[in-house]
Amino acid sequence: MSGNILFLVPRLLFIPIFLVILKRTYSLVRNYIQARKLGIPIIVIPLSWQDREWLLFRPFFKWIDSVPVLGYWYKYSELGWTMHHRYRPHQKYGDAFAIVSPSSVLVQINDPQAGTVLQRDYKIWTKPPTLYEIFNLYGKNLVSVNGEDWQRHRRIVNPAFREQNNKMVWEESLRQADQMLELRTRRPKDSNHVGGDGKEGKVGDERGGDGKATMADLFTDFHLLAMHVLSAAGFGHLHDFSSGLQEVPPGKTKSFSGALNFVLMNVLPVMIFGPMKLPRFLTWPKFRETQAAVKDLREYLAETVSYTRATTQSGGGGGGGGKQQAADIATALIEADEAAKREDRRQQQTNKSLSGGGGTGGGKPNYLSDSELFGNLYAFNVAGFDTTAGTLCYATPFLAVNPQIQEWVGEEIDSVFGSSNPPPLSSDYETTFPKLTRCLAVMHETLRLWGPLPEMARFAAGDGQHLRVGGDGKVIWVPKEVYVSTNFFGIHTDPRFWGPAGLEWKPERWIVRDPDTGVEAIRTPKGGTFLAWSHGPRVCPGRKFSQVEFVAVLATLLYRYRLKPWVVPGTEMRTQNDASEALMLAVNDSQFSLTTKMARPEKAGVVIVPR
Template identity: 35%
Template sequence: MMAVLSIVLSIAVALISWPILNLLKNYFKARSIGLPIIINPIGLFNPIWILTHRRLLPLFKSLPFGLGDWIVYSGFVSVFTNRYRLHDKHGPAYLLVTPTEISFFVDDPELVEEIVGKRKDIIKADETNEALNIFGTNVLTLNGDDWARHRRITTPPFNERNSNNVWKESLAQATGMLQTWTSQDKDGVSETAGDTMTLALHVLIAGGLGKSYSFAGGVGSLAEGHTMSYRDALKIILLNILPAVILGSLPPIPSFLLTKRIREIGVAVTEFKSHMNEMVKEERTRVNKLDSEKDNLLTALVRASDAANQGKGRNSLSHDEIMGNLFIYNVAGHDTTANTICYAIYMLAAQPEWQHWLGEEIDSVFAGNDNVETWEYEKAFPKLKRCLALMYETLRLYGPVVFIPRYTGTGSPTLKLKGKEYTLPPKTFIILGTGSLHTAPALWGSDSLSFHPDRWISKIDGTTDLEHENLKPMPVGYLPWSIGPRSCPGKKFAQVEFVAVIAHLFRRHRVKAMWALTETQETVKKRIFETLEDSGLEVTVKMYHPEKVKLIWEERT
């Protein structure tokens, strides 16, 4: 009995002492760098904390004597909610030391832009990429020559020629979405987030995968031979990415051993993979009949698969790499834009004066032409500067990506900050704080947390007409699509989609929130922004409960 007790005590001591010893080792290593240090008991990538933090946060926040103060630094929980405040407290760079890693947090505009340009010296880390490799490695998660190969194959379809197709499909999808919303009349729309996801997914599939669907059907409908639609399977995976990764790495588990939620996630992974396989199989039957100059993303991926079968390594992709890229472009190509459209609509409902501001431009550009099928991309898009300014401002305040992760790998890069050099040790995580940069008063003024899309518009001196308005260039440190070699190839795709949808929605309509009898304009505005702020980082930033604010769409008078 004593022997068993001794073994148990030894294991307990080892479990307690291991993280403490590692924490001390990392702390002394961090001290040599010369930056402010914050010590935290929870690692950035602790899966238990990632899965449970939303339930545990209220408990830790209620602890007396500041015992729960450490949670604001735990994992990526606080990156969105704190915006610029942690850097305001600790300076443009600080170190977070945990038992498992040292992380370098930085929000200096020039240094951040320098780091994102160093793709060979400062790389992507496996820890930050594993969840996005659920179906296979891809252009977002790879480094070095493999990244270059994936980028070379997947980027060409996102070209200016495709912008016209994106414009037309976005208008068509917005027509269907607006019809759905206006038909709900006084009951209000509670599915804004889900509907913008459907719209963006259909635009992506049309522009990137060559298939067109009506808004009311398409990927939201249950296809023959499936138990879950393409849209619903993707949605479940995005909302449960960590459990999905864990399930995907395990051998089959009897369903009776799993909870209902875990079974649903497992079905979503299986169904989404099946949907993607069917797309690839169907594309193979037509790829040789198409002009390679007009390839969409799926065609380019299938051609790369054929190249792999023929031993042409430089321009080839394995089947798993095709699946990985299809998944990542689904995430990056629709989830981000859908969120941006959704957040923009809610902010316009909260501050309707900006709807009038947008309406002035939209009316000027289309001059009484309500037939959206005749709206021409080449003529209209360059003139819709206020619509694009709305996108920039939405991405500034509620951008889907609030940090850019990087890693020193086996190197020890030396970085210059405010005239002083700092050498980071190997295996240091680098967290580029775009969420901080996008809201810092030093960069945006005292109203940095306020919604003012006109901050992006400049006028030629002495002029007041819309023709003489210009969109301001993106300042240093504003990185919604990143910059440099790893910048988002779908930037123009997203801009065209957003502008087309917003122009259509607000050409003849306005949006407002449903009011309770006791509410005023100010209390409604407050309620909307509370719903917006009740957001968190899943794969991207999302509202937890957008359905709390029902929206009503009416014709403009």
């Protein structure tokens, strides 16, 4: 009898496995049949980045990649595979090909015209809801919504990104960069340092204080800097670089920037644990910390909204109190929302009097609900934090291994902040920022190669849409719920659009010089060949914000210092050449996690040396 049971158990276990395989095979065949109708080359993959379990185990199956013939699919199963393979698969399969897995059909596009249409025609090509769920922690927002809802959000949000705000970004970025560099280069041996995980750590050992920093250290620094700039320019909360995370008011577990930093650095656990309700005895410290940080941030957002509403209604314009001045995004957003509310009420009154008092004043509101306000304030931070900090992270190794580019940018910086002009920290935004074109060229070139998003997916609205792809004008019919993803990193490097050196980092390519005046400006690339900030009505509203921040930080850095590859102790590096190679290896060894990031930033570093 017991022998029979032992014999039966493996068979019973086999049943669910068999059912899963059957279901996946059925889905794969169904998706394959759908993809055949597209009339483009097809790559079939048994597992994809949409299988969460596969993403966890994928690194252990690297060997599949080198299996002849059968290993072809491994590279397409990575989330963000285009960052490693760029335009090359398109040279084999064409400007549009389909990747078919049991989870989906995904059409990969490497054509600037089609890419432009996909970004621009937002009513026809919409954002797939599941991919944008991450932004909805506190409510629907500009980043996640589609169609008419998007128009309503954008109308209210646009006035928040104004020049007055960029001036604030400039001043705060200079201040933060100055403090960060001061700490990195002249820190007393035992000073406290606050890491990106919100915990205190020691810097001043061989990692810091003397200008030596791994890319992991700089990742922490740039993220802290970006978060402080957002907390100032986004919410009017000013903090010093080294102490922002420590100012905790009563009733909260973290300071404003501490809660923001925690939530932004832990987006995935926050999404999973944030809304979970568990009895206390079933919880663990990280779970409790996550929930407390989510709650703290919600309260800070609510306080910001009610405080700004109160001051707006009393004519105070949102300034005063703990706030610096009314140029921050939150104040401008809430003011615009209150104005839209007043306009709606006025409209309702007019409709009522026209209909003899019988009108109900129905119809959709033009303003944002409280939860949408919270949602937007949060989404600006998610969208604006990792993106700009990441660009600074990627620019650093390229600068370190290209001293001639540092001198080229330095020339511009010296001419702008020469001996008779004020140094960066006391410079004026309106007159200084436009002159730092080479700094901006460094940002464009870094985004071209290592922007935060290697590709971007859309769904066709309705039952499906036509899309014209490639030079031969082929039109494909894309049915609903088929992903169409623009391969940014392919288009950004394809030699057809960027020449034979498309994969090399050359910021000079962005500069055009007026032959008469010698004034330099940023080159406008041919239509659709550069999409780092997207394109059309849904173009990134924080583009100028990020440019101002990046340029301010780079100018502060190269005004006083130069970067050199660091021969990191305890590694196999021996020479400057080894250190340069390690930096480029760290860059190329990147992965996608919310944005593009170096997978092992601790493996290489730079030395920040005074000029």
